[in-house]
Amino acid sequence: MAQNQSKDTAEQAEFRAYCVDWLKSNHPGRPPVKLPLGALELSDPEALKWLQGWQKSAYDAGLIGCDYPTEVGGGGRDGCQIIANQEMQRAKTPFLPNIIGMGMAAPTIFFHAQDDVKAELLPGLLSGEDIWCQGFSEPGAGSDLANQQTFAERDGDNWKINGHKVWTSLAHFASWMILLCRTDKNDKYNGLSYFVVPISSMLGKGVTVRPLIKMTGQTGFNEVLFEDLVVPDKYRLDEVGAGWKVAMTTLAHERGAGPLVTPASGGMSNDEEGSVSTNSASSLAALAKGQPRAGKTAADDPLIRDEIVKLTIRQEAMRQNARRASVPALVDHPMRIPLQGKLVATELNQDLAELAYQIEGVASSLYVADDNAPAQGQWPLAYMNSFGVTIAAGANEVQRNILGERVLGLAKSK
Amino acid sequence: MATQPKNFGFGEDETMLRDSARKFFSDNCGADKVHRLVAGDPNMFREIDCAWDESLWQQVVELGWLAACVPEAAGGIGMPLVAAVSLAEEAGRSAYPSPLLSTFMSTFVLKACGTPASTEALGTIASGTPTTLAVTNSLGSLESGDTDVKVGNDGTLTGTSYYVQDARKCSQYVVSAEGAGGNGLYLVQAADPGVSIEADAIIDLTRDQAQLVFTGAAAVELAPPRAGAAALDAALPALLCLASADLVGAGEWLLQTTVEYAQTRVQFDRPLGFFQAVKHPLVNVMLEIDNAKSLTYSAACAMETGEDNALDLARMAKSQASDMGVFAASRAVQFHGGIGFTWECYVHLFFKRAMHSQTLLGDARHHRTILADSLIGRAA
Numbered sequence: 201m202a203q204n205q206s207k208d209t210a211e212q213a214e215f216r217a218y219c220v221d222w223l224k225s226n227h228p229g230r231p232p233v234k235l236p237l238g239a240l241e242l243s244d245p246e247a248l249k250w251l252q253g254w255q256k257s258a259y260d261a262g263l264i265g266c267d268y269p270t271e272v273g274g275g276g277r278d279g280c281q282i283i284a285n286q287e288m289q290r291a292k293t294p295f296l297p298n299i300i301g302m303g304m305a306a307p308t309i310f311f312h313a314q315d316d317v318k319a320e321l322l323p324g325l326l327s328g329e330d331i332w333c334q335g336f337s338e339p340g341a342g343s344d345l346a347n348q349q350t351f352a353e354r355d356g357d358n359w360k361i362n363g364h365k366v367w368t369s370l371a372h373f374a375s376w377m378i379l380l381c382r383t384d385k386n387d388k389y390n391g392l393s394y395f396v397v398p399i400s401s402m403l404g405k406g407v408t409v410r411p412l413i414k415m416t417g418q419t420g421f422n423e424v425l426f427e428d429l430v431v432p433d434k435y436r437l438d439e440v441g442a443g444w445k446v447a448m449t450t451l452a453h454e455r456g457a458g459p460l461v462t463p464a465s466g467g468m469s470n471d472e473e474g475s476v477s478t479n480s481a482s483s484l485a486a487l488a489k490g491q492p493r494a495g496k497t498a499a500d501d502p503l504i505r506d507e508i509v510k511l512t513i514r515q516e517a518m519r520q521n522a523r524r525a526s527v528p529a530l531v532d533h534p535m536r537i538p539l540q541g542k543l544v545a546t547e548l549n550q551d552l553a554e555l556a557y558q559i560e561g562v563a564s565s566l567y568v569a570d571d572n573a574p575a576q577g578q579w580p581l582a583y584m585n586s587f588g589v590t591i592a593a594g595a596n597e598v599q600r601n602i603l604g605e606r607v608l609g610l611a612k613s614k
Numbered sequence: 615m616a617t618q619p620k621n622f623g624f625g626e627d628e629t630m631l632r633d634s635a636r637k638f639f640s641d642n643c644g645a646d647k648v649h650r651l652v653a654g655d656p657n658m659f660r661e662i663d664c665a666w667d668e669s670l671w672q673q674v675v676e677l678g679w680l681a682a683c684v685p686e687a688a689g690g691i692g693m694p695l696v697a698a699v700s701l702a703e704e705a706g707r708s709a710y711p712s713p714l715l716s717t718f719m720s721t722f723v724l725k726a727c728g729t730p731a732s733t734e735a736l737g738t739i740a741s742g743t744p745t746t747l748a749v750t751n752s753l754g755s756l757e758s759g760d761t762d763v764k765v766g767n768d769g770t771l772t773g774t775s776y777y778v779q780d781a782r783k784c785s786q787y788v789v790s791a792e793g794a795g796g797n798g799l800y801l802v803q804a805a806d807p808g809v810s811i812e813a814d815a816i817i818d819l820t821r822d823q824a825q826l827v828f829t830g831a832a833a834v835e836l837a838p839p840r841a842g843a844a845a846l847d848a849a850l851p852a853l854l855c856l857a858s859a860d861l862v863g864a865g866e867w868l869l870q871t872t873v874e875y876a877q878t879r880v881q882f883d884r885p886l887g888f889f890q891a892v893k894h895p896l897v898n899v900m901l902e903i904d905n906a907k908s909l910t911y912s913a914a915c916a917m918e919t920g921e922d923n924a925l926d927l928a929r930m931a932k933s934q935a936s937d938m939g940v941f942a943a944s945r946a947v948q949f950h951g952g953i954g955f956t957w958e959c960y961v962h963l964f965f966k967r968a969m970h971s972q973t974l975l976g977d978a979r980h981h982r983t984i985l986a987d988s989l990i991g992r993a994a
């Protein structure tokens with residue numbers, strides 16, 4: 201920890217001291233309601249409200265959007281978001297609710313919207329008062345993102361939008377959406393355009409949001425229907441036909457590979473007294489000790505022991521990869537480790553939860569509502585939920601294509 | 615862990631040394647050259663030879679690599695373990711036939727002895743004496759308590775060391791032998807009349823391996839009984855890191871070579887790499903290499919800074935590197951198709967080296983079994 205401090209510029213050092221100081225007296229404390237694991241899991245409006253309160257106070261204090269210019273509601277600093285993120289993490293603050301807004305919408309708007317639109321939208325985004333969602337995926341356009349069918353038709357100074365978006369996380373709370381759609385049916389890539397569109401204010405006026413139920417039984421994402429939604433032209437980002445280029449800005453930031461650092465707080469343990477953590481090999485070892493197997497416990501079974509150790513090794517390797525990624529002398533290709541991040545983390549989580557099934561044996565059949573379920577049924581729940589992230593944000597097969605093509609230089613699969 | 619340097623202690627000096635090694639190997643030790651040197655005779659029942667380029671070794675000595683991790687007080691440069699690890703990685707990438715890895719391993723065992731005799735022995739390494747460890751018994755165990763060599767009343771050694779690496783390329787041996795009250799470590803000269811070498815017929819063409827039979831061999835005590843065993847234990851993380859680094863280097867060669875083949879070989883009108891049944895496993899090889907590499911540098915750094923968990927981390931590294939080596943080697947042969955199955959294709963050099971290295975100092979499962987006790991607790 202002393203490490204990153206020693207490399208701070210004067211501005212960063214001063215800002216870090218300010219953050220530490222502010223966080224000392226402004227940590228929001230424990231939430232009054234149960235929080236989900238992350239913002240994309242939000243379904244309780246009370247939880248959202250409380251988290252928005254936290255984001256707003258951190259924003260007002262200057263810890264969020266620090267590197268954006270003041271004209272658009274930012275802090276006008278340089279290289280300071282990373283400092284704020286580190287200190288919020290260290291202070292174990294709650295997570296921020298507007299993650300699609302900050303991680304994807306804000307940089308895209310910043311680099312591609314006209315100035316008055318930036319000034320109009322970014323303050324409410326950064327403060328978390330406006331929740332944002334991402335309207336990219338459609339029934340026919342998932343991995344093949346450019347196959348957009350949602351169509352925007354010019355109508356004087358406005359656009360009229362019709363189409364169907366799916367898997368839209370947070371749309372049920374969203375004020376705004378970043379929207380990729382088609383403006384020309386004859387050109388797959390150059391026929392795409394990019395808009396920001398209002399959601400909550402236009403419900404019933406061209407916008408319908410319908411929740412979709414996940415395989416776990418929980419709500420999470422939605423489908424969004426557009427029927428003649430009218431959107432002023434100023435909400436178009438960049439040129440007509442430049443949608444693919446704009447979408448690349450979004451995706452680069454989603455992968456943490458864009459020029460702007462995403463505001464991120466976190467570190468606060470989600471665990472209430474007696475709740476179960478399902479994200480580490482050590483929690484699996486603890487589970488194994490309590491599960492009977494062949495007259496002993498699962499923790500005494502040599503094959504299960506071996507599997508737990510294998511996952512521990514992967515978990516440690518992931519940590520050490522992140523450390524090595526910042527040592528240029530020890531990496532041959534700058535994107536080699538960063539582009540692995542999502543793939544490796546999501547598959548590790550999936551494999552942890554899958555092993556829990558074997559450890560629990562027949563009792564893994566018991567779900568969260570059963571008092572006899574080991575670990576309150578959280579492991580089977582985590583296993584099912586783990587597929588959300590191996591599929592979302594570029595399915596892992598597509599991630600492997602990206603690594604094979606961009607890092608190894610193998611021929612493009614398409 | 616908080617005190618660990620973020621860069622694994624791999625600073626400018628280490629980077630310069632490693633870069634010069636990479637250039638040295640690419641200039642002097644290409645796979646074609648190694649193949650010419652060691653793969654002349656495919657006969658399975660050929661004379662057991664151990665061809666290596668002694669003039670290239672002289673250049674390595676002159677470059678000062680052997681002195682790199684010898685302490686300054688013993689006439690060396692005093693660089694950290696990560697420096698030797700990076701050189702071992704480069705040597706592995708070239709399947710370099712030489713006693714480099716053995717001499718590095720000996721260096722770290724000698725450093726752990728901390729006696730005047732061991733300091734003197736370190737000095738001989740710094741000035742270029744190839745040295746290897748003779749610490750494994752007939753069962754292949756290198757646990758510090760296990761040896762089939764005994765110290766006689768006159769201080770000479772009798773018995774056999776097994777699976778000794780690069781025995782015929784080294785001029786001295788660091789031998790684990792049972793004395794009064796435990797195992798000590800002893801320095802024996804290869805030229806001693808009480809030493810005979812019985813070469814193993816091994817698969818790996820780039821290494822040699824032998825049984826060393828001692829019959830009253832003259833020995834210098836490097837660490838007395840019990841202290842020798844402790845020194846071996848203390849050095850174990852370094853040995854595991856070095857073996858892992860060799861595997862990481864071999865893995866990188868296997869990956870890069872197979873990627874190049876997948877870029878150029880065309881079938882069904884496409885380069886092989888277009889097909890995801892080829893592309894995705896190659897990406898997986900890359901992921902496994904990265905895990906092995908990061909774990910290896912982290913363990914080496916932890917050893918250097920004296921972390922309590924250095925041995926656990928080193929076992930993780932060796933376990934990961936061993937599994938990775940097998941995987942990288944198997945995919946390399948498979949994705950080269952028929953040519954990959956031939957003696958003529960260089961892939962088998964690295965395949966064999968990786969298969970040899972994966973069991974060296976304990977295979978993946980061996981280390982995971984021990985790790986399970988420390989991570990989960992002993993089984994009932």
Ligand SMILES: Cc1cc2nc3c(=O)[nH]c(=O)nc-3n(C[C@H](O)[C@H](O)[C@H](O)COP(=O)(O)OP(=O)(O)OC[C@H]3O[C@@H](n4cnc5c(N)ncnc54)[C@H](O)[C@@H]3O)c2cc1C
Nearest residue numbers: 334335336337342343367368369588591592593594595597
């Ligand atoms: C929890 C969750 C939240 C999401 N949130 C959002 C959101 O907020 N906004 C949004 O726009 N989208 C969202 N998505 C959608 C997500 O981006 C898509 O699901 C994803 O891109 C995959 O598209 P698809 O579902 O159409 O699957 P498909 O593209 O049909 O893929 C099906 C399977 O085929 C594989 N496949 C497809 N193409 C290839 C190829 N070229 N090579 C190899 N394999 C291939 C895939 O990897 C996958 O395994 C979310 C998804 C989930 C699961």
